[in-house]
Amino acid sequence: MEKIGIIGAGASGVFTAINAKTENNEITLIEKNDKIGKKLFITGKGRCNITNAKFFDEFLENIVVNKKFMYSSFTNFDNYALMDYMEKNNLKLSIQRGDRVFPKSEKSNDVIKLFEKQIRKKNINLRLNENVIDLYKDDKFKVKTSQSAYEFDKLVIATGGLSYPLTGSTGDGYKFAKKFSHKIIHQVPGLCPIIFKDKNLNVLNGISLKNVSLNIETNRGDFKEFGDMLFAKDFITGPIVLTLSSLINRSRVIRMYIDLKPALDFEKIDNRLLREFDKNPNKDISNILKKLLLNAFIDIILERSEINNRIKANQITKEERHRLIKEIKFFHLSFDGLKDINSAIITSGGIDCNEINPKTMESKLVPNLYFVGEVIDVDCLTGGYNLQVAFSQGYACANDIRRKNE
Ligand SMILES: Cc1cc2nc3c(=O)[nH]c(=O)nc-3n(C[C@H](O)[C@H](O)[C@H](O)COP(=O)(O)OP(=O)(O)OC[C@H]3O[C@@H](n4cnc5c(N)ncnc54)[C@H](O)[C@@H]3O)c2cc1C
Structure with missing residues (x-):
């Protein structure tokens, strides 16, 4: 049974986990907070602007940094695919001013509940209150947390950026990526x-x-x-x-x-x-x-x-x-x-896209290592684009994990 570790249960980590699960793998999702999606909870002032209904070209215009990197993952899982996914899982949506898409209930917690249900249904091993403090790779990935130690065949880093650190995104992913010799683009505040x-x-x-x-x-x-x-x-x-x-x-x-x-x-x-x-x-x-x-x-x-x-x-x-x-x-x-990055809505900068395969989110430097979400150097304007990026990347990564596991 292939063992997959995912660090960070924000939008990108959770979406990767629930889409990567097969009968032949075991997925461990490690989160330092006592619940999943702490940042997701505060998105859109608690209403969660989950994506944007604009068509392809116009959607991409709202990606400020590394638009081209997103072509592949967005084409494979775009905003309409995300909306389908949500509605198939009984989350009704409403499209509002500026084509912004929200849950009809306007409660971010309903998105989180949907994800919690999927995590249970798919038998994902969710480890809350566990902070990953160190990791390295020899034949496998070795991950040390505040509570335990793990070995994984594949590892996904979904630790977010630097903004709103009280939600858990304190930049740990950059430290981990540096250990694997990944280049980090200097982080500056975005949407602030x-x-x-x-x-x-x-x-x-x-x-x-x-x-x-x-x-x-x-x-x-x-x-x-x-x-x-x-x-x-x-x-x-x-x-x-x-x-x-x-x-x-x-x-x-x-x-x-x-x-x-x-x-x-x-x-x-x-x-x-x-x-x-x-x-x-x-x-x-x-x-x-x-x-x-x-x-x-x-x-x-x-x-x-x-x-x-x-x-x-x-x-x-x-x-x-x-x-x-x-x-x-x-x-x-x-x-x-x-204003400083703590109060920015998004972190601009992060892991250099040139060292990540845009189709799979796999590192070009270290096989079986993946990055998804805000930790990567992609950022967008307001309007639901940043969450869509996290979901599209998560889906691309999950697809690759599933494909290689079959
Ligand atoms: C106030 C605010 C409002 C926003 N509103 C919107 C919106 O309406 N629409 C939109 O599209 N975007 C919005 N965004 C941006 C969006 O929330 C982020 O782009 C998105 O949540 C990033 O997801 P992520 O999974 O990459 O990172 P995060 O959601 O930050 O998740 C990373 C997770 O990793 C965990 N973690 C980090 N380090 C470790 C470690 N060492 N060990 C274990 N766990 C760890 C963290 O605790 C966290 O839970 C908003 C952002 C903010 C701050």
Whole structure:
């Protein structure tokens, strides 16, 4: 009977285990937590955005790093195959805004329960509360845990990345991979808030912006996202910020600014201001701007444009008006880095894809050693893509284990 060891019972490890089981193998799934899927539980704010229903090309566009590496495993087990799998196992799904797929119940725990049931049904030897502390290979893989020692014919490393370490992903997989001489791409935060240096923006704390565009110019090109974002005390977050963080996390940022009125070009704003000034010549400029901007921004923008906030509309010069519009279209924030990896949604970096067979997830350096999930250097945008990557890779690995076992 072939013995398979899988380290880590997150999305990728569990999915590998339940799909790799045959009558001729014995699968041991080792997890240091007291339950499976601790990170899975908090995904999608507890609702678990399990995948995304976009078609092939559009789906792949959302993979930021090592898209090509995913072609094979995604083709063999894509988002529609995952949805089929879930529904066949009685988990009803719903497709929501942006083609995001959730369990209909909107409870991540229902996904976890499905997996627990499969683990029991398939007779997988689940070892909870066991931390793998060391491993090596001679004729077989020798794995030492906090409780016990094991020997395996095949070993799968599914230990996750570095983000949200309280869920168990503390980067152990990188240490294990290094022991087998695998190259690790330096890890940086992905999908995380962006810190700014500006000290005088306290009034913006808690303000959320809708339909703005955030622009970041870097040494590797300029990036722009349109949508919603949120100000905190010294950082910005929200959908467009998270996306941009993943696009710029290996670049040197030159300039960052918000276009507060992306739907209106310079001339349109100018005409609009002129109309308002004509209608209300004796009104304070700060009052007039209430029609165009959120209150919290008005004094900051006037100060940045060097315009007194008590000045009347009919006193504003053309130069002042143009300075004002410039501040609205280019609301500058001094970039001060990304939040640390602990608070990132995903780890960018990890085991170098060049040393892994993309069809099987087997190491190209060590036969019978496999890697799946976030531990590998693949990362995607938000929308269910990261979990799909974990499931597609897990399936590819399981397929290879099953095929070689038949
Ligand atoms: C807050 C948050 C929300 C997210 N929401 C979504 C979402 O809605 N949709 C989406 O697609 N993606 C989401 N993601 C990303 C997604 O959760 C991860 O990409 C995915 O869970 C990675 O799965 P994994 O199996 O590779 O790693 P993990 O889920 O991190 O699992 C790794 C497991 O290995 C165990 N382990 C580690 N080291 C050892 C050891 N030495 N011994 C024993 N066990 C060990 C850990 O305890 C852990 O259980 C979210 C991430 C976060 C942080």
